[in-house]
Amino acid sequence: MHDLSPLTPLGNAEPSMETIGEVTLTEVTDVALASVAARLGREEDTRAALKKVIGADAPETSRHAGSTLRAFWTGPDQWMVEAPLETHEDLAKMLSNEIGAAASITEQTDAWCRFDLVGRDLFRALELLCAADTADWSGGEVQRCSIEHLGCFVLCRDPSTISILGPRSAAGSLHHALVTACHAAF
Missing domain, CATH: 3.30.70.1520 (Heterotetrameric sarcosine oxidase)
Incomplete structure (x- = not known):
């Protein structure tokens, strides 16, 4: 019998989480x-x-x-x-x-990966990533858009929480784009 362990979309045993400026980027797997x-x-x-x-x-x-x-x-x-x-x-x-x-x-x-951005003024990073006009979002909005040539969904949970869903097979590329945009914006 094989001894297999589940991996996150980024290939880790546990979801990744990092803070960039005042924004936290979390891989969501639950x-x-x-x-x-x-x-x-x-x-x-x-x-x-x-x-x-x-x-x-x-x-x-x-x-x-x-x-x-x-x-x-x-x-x-x-x-x-x-x-x-x-x-x-x-x-x-x-x-x-x-x-x-x-x-x-x-x-x-298992077809999608999800990353949550938590912090203030998240639109500053999102405007570098996609054409969704997120500056006035207050919660309940969702937009299908392209981020780094990947079909994604951007959901506003509340003014300080945005979820981004993208193809699991490109989780590394999407994560890199999010980290890069956060560094540029914050």
Whole structure:
């Protein structure tokens, strides 16, 4: 039997965390992800089921919502659902059971990496990375954008916390871009 140990997207045993100026950049690995895409003609059924699951209306364009289970908008009638990995390792299965045939559900946990930026004036680093206008964000916003040629999602949790999700296979490149922008901005 093999003796395997899980690694973070950056290839470490533990998530990385570093402080640059007054900003903290943290690799987040304790979140389960699953995508939800409404099937043709079942959009309202999917929205109603998603509302029941996250305890809030299905997020509209460029928004995210929920509490323990959160969803963010990824496209027309499409969302990504986040949940604590410790209690929702089988998130895709749970969503499939709750939403049923109204939507296509796909496990996404190991497809994405997530980095959180915590601090003040985070827009100073983000404006060096992407075209998202984040200076006036106050919480609940999400934007799909390109960072260093990588398709990413930028989510504003609150005025001092931004999450950036990118492809796990390019975690090192995304991390390098974030560190470089933070050094330049702070």
